[in-house]
């Protein structure tokens with residue numbers, strides 16, 4: 558195991574926001590379970606897919622109780638989008654039908670483009686202790702839905718940690734902040750995925766392209782989003798959906814208490830969304846085709862050597 562620790566880098570640019578976006582609505586996630594009984598909170602639910610295009614789902618999980626996660630996510634398929642799993646604590650083994658395998662652990666991420674289809678498993682590689690993290694689903698443009706699947710393991714040491722000019726840090730999983738490019742860059746949807754840690758009182762600014770949809774999920778402490786009259790408090794375990802009126806050129810966030818939050822933004826695809834469980838296409842006919850392909854074994858099987 559590589560034990561190199563992530564490197565903290567100094568910001569090389571200032572994010573200048575002259576008018577902050579405001580919070581359109583505060584969303585409380587829905588407690589649910591998925592896979593083989595894994596307890597989680599579905600923060601971004603299906604009814605927000607159009608509003609938060611290109612993002613399809615955000616699940617948050619965090620527990621010290623092994624019974625909440627030990628079943629993991631045995632073999633299941635995906636087609637038509639990308640999954641980004643970001644692990645704060647715990648160890649999860651990933652295997653997929655494209656022949657990839659990886660171990661996801663403390664502070665690391667895995668970026669998977671399901672494309673034309675994968676069957677994979679995501680199973681805890683620990684018997685007890687804390688498991689905490691997030692899984693985000695990012696849509697693929699219609700033209701790329703049947704692209705060849707790929708997967709990239711992003712260990713914590715490859716995720717830059719930016720020391721912010723006004724205090725705190727930002728882990729740059731995708732996109733860029735304060736002049737520092739993140740671990741992953743994606744075309745078309747141009748996702749920004751930051752994990753920001755702020756001490757109480759610190760102020761954080763991030764420019765955002767006017768047309769991009771954006772949201773903040775607070776997982777520790779409490780923050781205020783916006784400035785002046787548009788300021789809104791968002792507590793832990795809440796998502797603040799940022800306005801998309803085009804009036805703001807970014808977002809300004811102040812920590813009311815020591816806080817940690819995800820800031821996620823991306824360019825909308827403005828294409829039809831047809832979802833059936835783990836398949837996200839553009840039309841019902843494509844969903845029927847997907848179900849037939851899966852039923853008839855036209856998704857690749859997990860190679861034998863990748864079965865533990």
Ligand code: MN
Pocket residue numbers: 630633635640677679
């Ligand atoms: Mn999966």
